[in-house]
Amino acid sequence: MDTIKNAANYVGDKVQGATATASKEANKDVAKDSNQGVGTRLNAAGDAISDKVTENKHDAKAEAHKQGATH
Secondary structure (H helix, E strand, O other): OHHHHHHHHHHHHHHHHHHHHHHHHHHHHHHHOOOOOHHHHHHHHHHHHHHHHHHHHHHHHHHHHHHHHHO
16 A cells, blocks of 8 residues: 555656756746846746755655655
8 A cells, every 4th residue: 555655656746846847947048038137037046946946855755755666
């Protein structure tokens, strides 16, 4: 039963990690866009950093769930 739960959690965390990655890349593009205002660019840069933290957190959790599902 724990194996199934870990597998489901693994999938969920991988999806959340992928979503954070996509958001991070979009925010990086806005931060680099010289046509955007300084405030917009700074907010996007901050959001990209936050997304990177979220991405790393979910990737680490997914790896832990993967290990739990395989052992």
